[in-house]
Amino acid sequence: MSTDGDGRRPGANGPGGGERRTRRDDRAERLVVAAFTVSIVGALILAVVYIAGGQAQLEGVALALALGGIGLGIAVWARYFMAADEVVEERHALASTEEEVTAFTAAFEAGEQTLARRGLLAKLGLGALGALGLAALFPIRSLGPRPGQGLKNTAYGDGGRPLRLVDADGVPIRPADLSRSSLTTAWPEGHEHDADASTLLLQVDRERFRPLPGREDWVVGDIVAYSKLCTHTGCPVGLYQTELDLLLCPCHQSTFDVLNGAEPVFGPAARPLPQLPLDVDEEGFLVATGDFSAPVAGGFWDRGRT
Amino acid sequence: MTAAGALTKATPLSRRTARWLDARLGAASFVRKALDKVFPDHWSFLLGELALWSFVILIATGVYLTFFFDASVEEIVYQGSYVPLQGVEMSRAYASALDLSFDVRAGLVMRQVHHWAANVYLATTVVHLMRIFFTGAFRRPRELNWLLGVGMLILSIVNGFVGYSLLDDQLSGTGLRIAYNIAISIPVGGTWLASLFFGGEFPGPDLIERLYVIHILLLPAVIIALLGAHLALVARQRHTQFSGPGRTERNVVGERVWPTFAAKGTAAFFLTAAMLCALGGLAQINPIWLYGPFRPAEVSAASQPDWYMGWLDGALRLWPSWEIRAFGFELPTPFYPSVLLPGVTFALLALWPFLEARITKDRREHHLLDRPRDRPLRTALGVATLAFYTVLFFGGASDVLAVTFQTSVNALFRAFRTALLVLPPVAGFVAYRLCRELARRDRPGATDEAPAVAPAAPEDGASHRRAIEPEDEPERDPASTAGVPRG
Structure with missing residues (x-):
C-alpha cells in the first residue's frame, strides 16, 4: 500500500x-x-x-x-x-450497494408492517407521545411572568399621585440643584433601582426651547425631563452635547434634539425619548405628575395597544 | 489464542494492556485501520484543527474558572484587594470575577487565556469555514458536515456572548440590555420570549444564574455533540485533497495517522495552547475592574462587543431608523438588523451547498478540492459577502474610529452606509477578474499532462499541475549528498 x-x-x-x-x-x-x-x-x-x-x-x-x-x-x-x-x-464508495439498500428497506418495511397490523395502537401511541410533548411545554411557562403592562408603564404612573424625583441615593432634587452644563439622572422616589424609570433632568435655554403642543406645562422653569433610555435598544443616553443641545446614545449613536421634544435627528432610533411631566411640590422639590409620554426604551410588537 | 500471542512475564505492559482491552472490546482490527488512515496535508487543513484545539483549551480553562465563579446577582459590598472598588456595592458574580482576577493565584491568567481562547476559537472557525467555502469542500457528500459546522458556529457565537455577559460588569450589562431589547422587538412572541428567558423585565432576577447554566452546561454539551459528529464524519468520508500528481477522486494521498499525522496534531495542540497562554499572560483582555459593576442607568462610552458580535452591532448602527406601524402594531427598528439579518445570513449559509448544487446542476461526489480561481463566480460571491460583513464589522466601531481619526460620527455613518452598498459588488467584481486572470495564466501548464479539460471543472487530479511542487526537495538533496555520515 x-x-x-x-x-x-x-x-x-x-x-x-x-x-x-x-x-x-x-x-x-x-x-x-x-x-x-x-x-x-x-x-x-x-x-x-x-x-x-x-x-x-x-x-x-x-x-x-x-x-x-x-x-x-x-x-x-x-x-x-x-x-x-x-x-x-483507495477511497471506497460511500453509498451502499443496491442489494444492501434493498435488504435494508425490506427489513425496515417488514417491521413497519408488523406495527401497521395494530394500526390503532400505533396511532394511539403517537397521540400519547404528542400529548406528552405538549404537556412538557407547560413547565416552560414557569420561567417568567406574563409580559403585561410592565413594559408600557414605569413606577411614575403606579400610584396615581405625584412622585418626587430623587438621585441615586434617594435624595429629593430641587430645580436649583441643576446646572446648565450637566446631566442629572433621577428616579421616582422609592424606586432608585428600577431599570426602566431612570430619568434625565436637563436645564435648557428657555429662549430656544419649543415645548410640544399640549406639553407647555410639563416643564418647571427651564427644566425638562426625558426618559434616559434610548428608544432604539434601551441604552442609557448618557452623552450631552450642551452647546448643540443634543443627547447622544453611546451604544449606536442615536442623537436626540433636546429643544424639540427629544426627536431623533440622527442614527438608528425611530422615536423621540418619552417626556416626563414635571412640577414642584409645596416644599420646592421636583415631582412627576404622571408617567412618561410613551413606553420607554426599545419598541415592541404591541407597544401602541393599551 | 496462538502460541505467538501467549503472554509471558517478558511481554511489555503496553502490549498486555492492549490484549486485555481487545479481549473485552475486540477492537484491534478497527484501531489498526484507524492508525493506518491517511490524511492529506495542506496548510489550510490546519485551520479547523486550530479551532478544535482552542476549544479544548476553552473547556480546560473554563472548568477551572467554574470552581471560583459565583453566578449570583445578590448584592454585596466588595472587600477584595482591588482598592478602587473597595466598599462598592456589587453582585456576587462581579465580585467573584474580581476575586478571580486579583485574589485567586493564577486566576487572572486562566481568565484571560479563556477569553483569548474564545476569540481565537471563533476566528479560526470562521477562517476554516471560508476555506471550506472557497475550495468547495461542502459539496456532496459533505453537505451534512457543512450543516453541523454552521450549527456549531451559531451556538459558539451565542455561547461567547453569554460567556462574557456573565460577569455582570458595566459593559456586559449593556450588551444584555441590547439583547433584551432585540428580543422584545420580535413580532408577536417577542415580549413573551424575553419575559420567559429573563424571568421578567430587564434585568430580571434570575438572569445570571440562567446564563451560567446555558454557558457551562447546555451549549457546551450541544457543541461537543456536534463536534463529535463533525469529526466522525471526517473520518467516515475521509478528508478532501487538492488535485496533484497521483491524486484522484478515488484515492487519498497523504500521511498515515500513526505516527506522523498524530504527532503533527499533538504538536499543533501544544503550540496553540502555548500561543493562547502567551496571549493570556501578556495581552490584557476584558479588564472588568475598569468597567465597574453594572448599573442600569449608566453606560460607558465606546462600548464594544467581542469581535464576533461586531457585525451585528454594526448592523444595528447602520440600519436606517425605519419602523413599520399598522393597526396599532409595530415592527421596531432593531428587528431587521439583529433578528432578520442574522436569520437570513445563517439560513443562506446553511443552505448554500444545496443552492449551489441546484444552480450548477452538479450533484456528483467531489473529493478533490477546487482552487478558488477555478470557480470564479463562487469566489466572487464569497468575497462580496465577506466585504459586506467586514463593512458591518467596522461600522460597529464607528464611534471608536470617529475618535481615532478625528472625524464626525455622522460622516462615518454615511461613508459606511455607502460602502455597504458599493463595496461588495466592487470586491466581487475584482475577485472575479483576478480569478479569471490567474486561471488563464495557469492554462498552458495544464495541457502538459492531459488533453484540454474544461478548466472550470477539474474532475481528475492530472488536469491540474500543483502550483507548488514538494517544497523542500531542493534543500534536501544537497544535505544528503554533502552531509557527513556519522554513527
Whole structure:
C-alpha cells in the first residue's frame, strides 16, 4: 500500500533511509532536545512563580514555554524523523450497494408492517407521545411572568399621585440643584433601582426651547425631563452635547434634539425619548405628575395597544 | 489464542494492556485501520484543527474558572484587594470575577487565556469555514458536515456572548440590555420570549444564574455533540485533497495517522495552547475592574462587543431608523438588523451547498478540492459577502474610529452606509477578474499532462499541475549528498 508516490521527501526512517545520519539530522535532534529542555524549565518557572505569590504575566510566559517547548519538540521530531513519504489509499464508495439498500428497506418495511397490523395502537401511541410533548411545554411557562403592562408603564404612573424625583441615593432634587452644563439622572422616589424609570433632568435655554403642543406645562422653569433610555435598544443616553443641545446614545449613536421634544435627528432610533411631566411640590422639590409620554426604551410588537 | 500471542512475564505492559482491552472490546482490527488512515496535508487543513484545539483549551480553562465563579446577582459590598472598588456595592458574580482576577493565584491568567481562547476559537472557525467555502469542500457528500459546522458556529457565537455577559460588569450589562431589547422587538412572541428567558423585565432576577447554566452546561454539551459528529464524519468520508500528481477522486494521498499525522496534531495542540497562554499572560483582555459593576442607568462610552458580535452591532448602527406601524402594531427598528439579518445570513449559509448544487446542476461526489480561481463566480460571491460583513464589522466601531481619526460620527455613518452598498459588488467584481486572470495564466501548464479539460471543472487530479511542487526537495538533496555520515 505504501508507495514512494512521486518520490517526495524520502523519510529519514523510510525504506533505504537506514541509520545514515546527516548533519541536518543532528541539528534537528539538538533542536528537539533544546525544545523539550525549555519546556521543563518553563514548568519549573511556573512552579517558582506560583509559590512566590503568582504573577499573571510570568505565569503566562512560563505556561507558553512549557507548552510551546513540547509542541515545537514534537513538530521538529515529526518533521525530520517520521516517515514523510506519501501514502496512497483507495477511497471506497460511500453509498451502499443496491442489494444492501434493498435488504435494508425490506427489513425496515417488514417491521413497519408488523406495527401497521395494530394500526390503532400505533396511532394511539403517537397521540400519547404528542400529548406528552405538549404537556412538557407547560413547565416552560414557569420561567417568567406574563409580559403585561410592565413594559408600557414605569413606577411614575403606579400610584396615581405625584412622585418626587430623587438621585441615586434617594435624595429629593430641587430645580436649583441643576446646572446648565450637566446631566442629572433621577428616579421616582422609592424606586432608585428600577431599570426602566431612570430619568434625565436637563436645564435648557428657555429662549430656544419649543415645548410640544399640549406639553407647555410639563416643564418647571427651564427644566425638562426625558426618559434616559434610548428608544432604539434601551441604552442609557448618557452623552450631552450642551452647546448643540443634543443627547447622544453611546451604544449606536442615536442623537436626540433636546429643544424639540427629544426627536431623533440622527442614527438608528425611530422615536423621540418619552417626556416626563414635571412640577414642584409645596416644599420646592421636583415631582412627576404622571408617567412618561410613551413606553420607554426599545419598541415592541404591541407597544401602541393599551 | 496462538502460541505467538501467549503472554509471558517478558511481554511489555503496553502490549498486555492492549490484549486485555481487545479481549473485552475486540477492537484491534478497527484501531489498526484507524492508525493506518491517511490524511492529506495542506496548510489550510490546519485551520479547523486550530479551532478544535482552542476549544479544548476553552473547556480546560473554563472548568477551572467554574470552581471560583459565583453566578449570583445578590448584592454585596466588595472587600477584595482591588482598592478602587473597595466598599462598592456589587453582585456576587462581579465580585467573584474580581476575586478571580486579583485574589485567586493564577486566576487572572486562566481568565484571560479563556477569553483569548474564545476569540481565537471563533476566528479560526470562521477562517476554516471560508476555506471550506472557497475550495468547495461542502459539496456532496459533505453537505451534512457543512450543516453541523454552521450549527456549531451559531451556538459558539451565542455561547461567547453569554460567556462574557456573565460577569455582570458595566459593559456586559449593556450588551444584555441590547439583547433584551432585540428580543422584545420580535413580532408577536417577542415580549413573551424575553419575559420567559429573563424571568421578567430587564434585568430580571434570575438572569445570571440562567446564563451560567446555558454557558457551562447546555451549549457546551450541544457543541461537543456536534463536534463529535463533525469529526466522525471526517473520518467516515475521509478528508478532501487538492488535485496533484497521483491524486484522484478515488484515492487519498497523504500521511498515515500513526505516527506522523498524530504527532503533527499533538504538536499543533501544544503550540496553540502555548500561543493562547502567551496571549493570556501578556495581552490584557476584558479588564472588568475598569468597567465597574453594572448599573442600569449608566453606560460607558465606546462600548464594544467581542469581535464576533461586531457585525451585528454594526448592523444595528447602520440600519436606517425605519419602523413599520399598522393597526396599532409595530415592527421596531432593531428587528431587521439583529433578528432578520442574522436569520437570513445563517439560513443562506446553511443552505448554500444545496443552492449551489441546484444552480450548477452538479450533484456528483467531489473529493478533490477546487482552487478558488477555478470557480470564479463562487469566489466572487464569497468575497462580496465577506466585504459586506467586514463593512458591518467596522461600522460597529464607528464611534471608536470617529475618535481615532478625528472625524464626525455622522460622516462615518454615511461613508459606511455607502460602502455597504458599493463595496461588495466592487470586491466581487475584482475577485472575479483576478480569478479569471490567474486561471488563464495557469492554462498552458495544464495541457502538459492531459488533453484540454474544461478548466472550470477539474474532475481528475492530472488536469491540474500543483502550483507548488514538494517544497523542500531542493534543500534536501544537497544535505544528503554533502552531509557527513556519522554513527
